[in-house]
Every structure is written in structure tokens, then in C-alpha cells.
Amino acid sequence: MxxxxxxxxxxxxxxxxxxxxxxxxxxxxxxxxxxxxxxxxxDNEVTIDAKLAVLLQDNPKTAQEKAINDIQNSSLSEKEKAEKTAIIYSFNPVDIFFKELTENKELKKVLKVTVIKEGALKAKEQKKYSGVLEIPSSFSEQFYQKLVQGNGEVEKWKLTVSDNTSLEATVIQDIITNFQKELTYAKTAQQLKVDYTQLSAAQTKVGTIENITKKKKIxxxxxxxxxxxxxxxxxxxxxxxxxxxxxxxxxxxxxxxxxxxxxxxxxxxxxxxxxxxxxxxxxxxxxxxxxxxxxxxxxxxxxxxxxxxxxxxxxxxxxxxxxxxxxxxxxxxxxxxxxxxxxxxxxxxxxxxxxxxxxxxxxxxxxxxxxxxxxxxxxxxxxxxxxxxxxxxxxxxxxxxxxxxxxxxxxxxxxxxxx
Structure with missing residues (x-):
């Protein structure tokens, strides 16, 4: 029926x-x-020609060495020293950031990066770039201290864009924002007592980069x-x-x-x-x-x-x-x-x-x-x-x-x- x-x-x-x-x-x-x-x-595709100037005041290698020396001179056991040293060696946020920007072929088509290690940009020079990113001198040192010891605050990166409404500025802002969010994984791993070397082996990806390069266009x-x-x-x-x-x-x-x-x-x-x-x-x-x-x-x-x-x-x-x-x-x-x-x-x-x-x-x-x-x-x-x-x-x-x-x-x- x-x-x-x-x-x-x-x-x-x-x-x-x-x-x-x-x-x-x-x-x-x-x-x-x-x-x-x-x-x-x-059909007329929007071309993106973003230019990013990075004022690198930080010295990641020196900060890494200092963090390792502090660990070795501490009263921790040999096992704990080895574990914390491995964490320091496994993660260098500044190097990973530059690696993503310079080695991603698709991203290189839309973003050009200029690294400035000394001095500051003048007002006229800033106008040449879609955005200027400043990585403070104490970033890596504070990051490793927060990562290993769990105390202190990490100074944030400072991004200045020439035009908030432009597509180039939006792309740069999304990249920086998503990358800084990824840095929280290190702190989370430490709190959960997870071996961060396993997480970093997965090669942390910037969300914006992945969306640009891996997802099919609609x-x-x-x-x-x-x-x-x-x-x-x-x-x-x-x-x-x-x-x-x-x-x-x-x-x-x-x-x-x-x-x-x-x-x-x-x-x-x-x-x-x-x-x-x-x-x-x-x-x-x-x-x-x-x-x-x-x-x-x-x-x-x-x-x-x-x-x-x-x-x-x-x-x-x-x-x-x-x-x-x-x-x-x-x-x-x-x-x-x-x-x-x-x-x-x-x-x-x-x-x-x-x-x-x-x-x-x-x-x-x-x-x-x-x-x-x-x-x-x-x-x-x-x-x-x-x-x-x-x-x-x-x-x-x-x-x-x-x-x-x-x-x-x-x-x-x-x-x-x-x-």
C-alpha cells in the first residue's frame, strides 16, 4: 500500500x-x-601586486642561543634540559615566516617581500609599499621565554598598511594575522606537555597561503x-x-x-x-x-x-x-x-x-x-x-x-x- x-x-x-x-x-x-x-x-581577473617591507629588528639566532644557554645553566635535570632544548631547536617563528613568504611559488606571484635589517623607513619610502611589518628586537627572546618557562608577555608584530581598503593590504593583513595565531600552538603544546617537534614537523602553514594556493576557484x-x-x-x-x-x-x-x-x-x-x-x-x-x-x-x-x-x-x-x-x-x-x-x-x-x-x-x-x-x-x-x-x-x-x-x-x- x-x-x-x-x-x-x-x-x-x-x-x-x-x-x-x-x-x-x-x-x-x-x-x-x-x-x-x-x-x-x-573574466578580467583582479591582479594583486602587494609589496611588503619587513623591518627585522630581531635576531632570532642570538635569542635561540641565549634561551639554550639559560636552560643549560639552570638547575633542571638533564632530561628536562634535553626536552626544553629540543623545543627551542624545533621552532623558529621568524625563520618559518620568511620561509613561507619566499618559498611559496603561488604567493610570490602576488606578494613581494623586502627585508630591512637596519634603520627605519622614511615617510616617502613607506609609500612604495602596500604594508610595513615591524618585528621588534625582543620578539624571539620573549617568545622562547614564554614557550619554555610559561611566563612573561610576547611583544606583537606591528603592521602598518598604506590603504586599509585595498586588496593588497587585505592580503597582507590576513597573512600576518593567521601566522600570529599559529604561534599559539607552541604555547598550547607546552601546556599540554606535547612534544612540539612532532607538531612542527607538520610544517605550520599560514591559513591565507593555503587558501590561495590549494583551493579550487569558484x-x-x-x-x-x-x-x-x-x-x-x-x-x-x-x-x-x-x-x-x-x-x-x-x-x-x-x-x-x-x-x-x-x-x-x-x-x-x-x-x-x-x-x-x-x-x-x-x-x-x-x-x-x-x-x-x-x-x-x-x-x-x-x-x-x-x-x-x-x-x-x-x-x-x-x-x-x-x-x-x-x-x-x-x-x-x-x-x-x-x-x-x-x-x-x-x-x-x-x-x-x-x-x-x-x-x-x-x-x-x-x-x-x-x-x-x-x-x-x-x-x-x-x-x-x-x-x-x-x-x-x-x-x-x-x-x-x-x-x-x-x-x-x-x-x-x-x-x-x-x-
Whole structure:
């Protein structure tokens, strides 16, 4: 009987080819138009020519030798001296920083570094650089003291940029900020009594550098492929819900209940049919864009995990909208969701443009809204992130699914839904 209920829903929409064309053809047309139009605007790549002057007042080698001498002259046991000396030898933050800047081939294309070991820059000379970084003379000594003894404060690096609004300044600021955050690993390792040589062997990476060099670029076609697919999958829910209310008007729902079929089984059939139809829709759309535009996901397993979670949320939307329309006895419920709520959810989620670029609250809202969570997860998979990186978004999708199912069950338990 349950399969017959699913078959009924699928046959109803199959006999309405116009709706099928809209659900499959319309998003593909929009992907082509938006991707081509906005892709042409973005073809002129922004060139970055950042110039960084580093005023190196510190002497890391001297500070390292002093820290080792202090350890050797201390009253510690030989074992403790050996352990702390190994920590000092294993980590030289200034050397690692310069190694990242000078040996990273991709970073060298956008950033030129000039090291100044003596004197200071005049005002006229500073204007030649996008930013000036000052590493204080006491940095390494204070760092090793903090690392080994756990006391004292470490003087921070001072960065001055010529124009806070420029892209070059932003790149430099991100590099310095992320690198200084990495330095906290040394203190954490010491507090946890972890052998820091094992951590440093992994070669600490600056977050900005990794993002620039390792992550796949998202072009306009790829972005709007995900955006339109996520938006139009919700229209599957409103379409199925609209047909479901039409069945009530034609007394098909009441006759089904008289045939000793429970309301829960009836709504479960709607859920399953929506799940199957949305699964087919997404895979057809992503398949077409893969064949025609080359938009592919490196990890199929992660792609399927997101797709199945999104299908479940779409199905839960369908039964939720259906239960409300049955309860209110109005065919306008599905139309309101279709014309008002879905565009709002799509806007917040970033289907029309990258809302997360605004930052702050809007960025968080875009990542964890019903559509935005799916979009963020898909784009991360497109850039070859791991499953752990998309797990938060999948959890958000599953949370929305659970809430909608609970609300639906609360509605259909009431007798008014069956009238």
C-alpha cells in the first residue's frame, strides 16, 4: 500500500509535463544566463601586486642561543634540559615566516617581500609599499621565554598598511594575522606537555597561503549551478504540496482515509515521492552542467551525503506545507511559500549573489539557513574540502528537517487536518 501511495504522487506530477519542464528546464536556463553574463564580467581577473617591507629588528639566532644557554645553566635535570632544548631547536617563528613568504611559488606571484635589517623607513619610502611589518628586537627572546618557562608577555608584530581598503593590504593583513595565531600552538603544546617537534614537523602553514594556493576557484557557472539547483529543489516541495491539496479538493484524500489508510502513511507517501523527485531533479541538473559546462564535484560520496540530506529537507518542506494547507483548508498556502518564502530563503542563502561576502551576521545566516547550509556545503565539496569541513552544514540541514517533521506530525495529529 505504501508503494501505491508513492506511485500515486509520482503519476500525478508525471501527467503534468509543464511542471516537470519548469522544475528541470528553468533552473538550467537560469544557470546558463547568469553564469555566462556574470562570468563575462568576472573574466578580467583582479591582479594583486602587494609589496611588503619587513623591518627585522630581531635576531632570532642570538635569542635561540641565549634561551639554550639559560636552560643549560639552570638547575633542571638533564632530561628536562634535553626536552626544553629540543623545543627551542624545533621552532623558529621568524625563520618559518620568511620561509613561507619566499618559498611559496603561488604567493610570490602576488606578494613581494623586502627585508630591512637596519634603520627605519622614511615617510616617502613607506609609500612604495602596500604594508610595513615591524618585528621588534625582543620578539624571539620573549617568545622562547614564554614557550619554555610559561611566563612573561610576547611583544606583537606591528603592521602598518598604506590603504586599509585595498586588496593588497587585505592580503597582507590576513597573512600576518593567521601566522600570529599559529604561534599559539607552541604555547598550547607546552601546556599540554606535547612534544612540539612532532607538531612542527607538520610544517605550520599560514591559513591565507593555503587558501590561495590549494583551493579550487569558484567561477560564475559553478556558483550559479549550485545556487539555482538549491533554490529550485524547494519548488519541488511547493509543487507536490499544491497537488496534494488538489487531491483533497477532489476528495481523493478522504477516500484514501476511508480505505483504512492512516494519515501518517498518506503523508509518508508524499514525503517519499518528494524525496525521489528532488533526488532526480538535482542529479539531472548537476549531470547536465557537468557534461556541458564541466562543473564536477571531486568527492562523489560527500556530494551524495549533501544531496540526500537536502532531499530529506525538501521532502519535509512538502509535508509541512501540505499539513498547513490541509489545516487551513486553503490552496493559497503553497502559492505563498512558492512566491514569497522560497525567494527570501534563496536570497538569504546566497542563490542570487554571495551574501557571505557581507560578513558578520549575514555571513553566519547565509551558512546556516536552510538553503545557505546546502549551498555552503556544495561549494566546499566543489573546492575539495573534507567531510569534517561540511559536517556543520549537514547538521544544520538535518536539524531543519527534524523540526519540520515534528511540526508536521503535530499538525496531522489534529482532527482538523482530516476534514
Amino acid at each position: 505504501f508503494w501505491q501511495l508513492i506511485k500515486k504522487e509520482l503519476l500525478i506530477i508525471w501527467r503534468r509535463p509543464r511542471e516537470l519542464v519548469v522544475l528541470l528546464l528553468m533552473p538550467f536556463i537560469l544557470i546558463t544566463i547568469l553564469g555566462s553574463a556574470l562570468g563575462a564580467l568576472n 567561477d560564475a557557472i559553478s556558483y550559479y549551478t549550485v545556487g539555482m539547483c538549491v533554490m529550485f529543489v524547494f519548488y519541488v516541495a511547493t509543487t507536490i504540496a499544491g497537488f496534494a491539496y488538489q487531491q483533497k479538493e477532489e476528495y481523493m484524500y478522504q477516500r484514501t482515509l476511508l480505505a483504512n489508510v492512516s494519515r501518517f502513511s498518506y503523508f509518508a507517501g508524499i514525503f517519499a515521492a518528494t524525496f525521489l523527485l528532488s533526488f532526480v531533479q538535482l542529479n539531472v541538473l548537476f549531470g547536465l552542467t557537468a557534461l556541458i559546462y564541466g562543473v564536477t564535484f571531486p568527492n562523489i560520496i560527500n556530494y551524495l551525503c549533501i544531496t540526500l540530506a537536502l532531499n530529506a529537507m525538501t521532502a519535509s518542506f512538502a509535508v509541512f506545507i501540505t499539513s498547513i494547507s490541509y489545516k487551513l483548508n486553503s490552496r493559497n498556502v503553497a502559492n505563498i511559500f512558492s512566491s514569497l518564502f522560497i525567494p527570501i530563503l534563496s536570497f538569504i542563502g546566497g542563490s542570487f549573489f554571495d551574501v557571505s561576502a557581507i560578513g558578520g551576521f549575514m555571513e553566519t545566516l547565509a551558512q546556516y539557513s536552510p538553503g545557505g547550509a546546502a549551498m555552503t556545503a556544495y561549494l566546499k565539496v566543489f573546492q575539495d574540502y573534507s567531510f569534517s569541513d561540511i559536517w556543520n552544514q549537514i547538521q544544520a540541514i538535518l536539524l531543519f528537517t527534524g523540526v519540520l517533521i515534528v511540526l508536521t506530525l503535530a499538525f496531522i495529529r489534529k482532527r482538523g487536518v482530516a476534514s
